[in-house]
Amino acid sequence: MSETDSNPETETEAFGSAPIDTSSGPDTTAEFPLQVDGLRKSFGGITAVDGATFQVESGTLTGLIGPNGAGKSTTFNLITGMLKPDTGTVTFNDEDITGMEPHEIANKGLVRTFQIARELEDMTVLENMMLAPKHQRGEKLWRSVLPGVRGEVIEQEEELLERVWEVLEFFEIDHIAEEYAGNLSGGQRKLLEMARALLTDPDMLLLDEPFAGVNPSLEKRLLTHIHELREQGYTFLLVEHDMDLIMENCEHVIVLHQGRVLTEGTPADIKSNEEVIEAYLGGNV
Ligand SMILES: Nc1ncnc2c1ncn2[C@@H]1O[C@H](COP(=O)(O)OP(=O)(O)OP(=O)(O)O)[C@@H](O)[C@H]1O
């Protein structure tokens, strides 16, 4: 490794003064990074996902909506490897990732946010960030170094710390870096969850009801961050029950009903779609 390569200062300068390093944004070139085809999953007698087929366009904030029990969370679990499908395929960046382990899928750049686990509540925000799983893709940010070469390991930790602070600042939670995760408000937790996910250096993020229990001002902040990241090229698939929020923020909406795609289109298409209204009404409202 040359002198220049091993100089953390050089890396730091490359970050510039932008709120977040865009060079660490997605590299994806696929027009539709996520493709789900004929996905099916049953639990005993219940078919939770019943042939779901859809794709998500690169750089969009796409909404995945549907009534309670439509199969949205199960679909997320199938995409991210938490569950194995009975049949069907999941393709990410033109690679078949069906049946891969969650960490393999995350390493490929497809991540979902996770609630802060109980054991992490006794650690600070900063410690939570330092413990977040790191991406192991290429040498873009975390140059892979051979263990045992002390100087290089320290350098890698410095780079990690640099990136951690950058992400904390981006989500405006750097001022609570020393706070215990267990003391955070619902909204601050969501910001930390997103920050941890971003640290894995993903191309695409799956968000399952990220605004639940978040107060309106933090919800607005979280949405602003999502839009900023989308503009940098990140792709989002968002499950959310608040129709107004979906309609105002997503450019494309996929409607899941009884485990399959009922319809999809722009928010305006979906809003006026009789089948969608019917699926949601289900007799009441
Ligand atoms: N592990 C499981 N075992 C048995 N049934 C399950 C399991 N997970 C989900 N289901 C069932 O599968 C169906 C789809 O559930 P899922 O959680 O995917 O729906 P959802 O669209 O996320 O709903 P919500 O909007 O309420 O979060 C439901 O009938 C649910 O009860």
Ligand SMILES: [Mg+2]
């Ligand atoms: Mg759900």
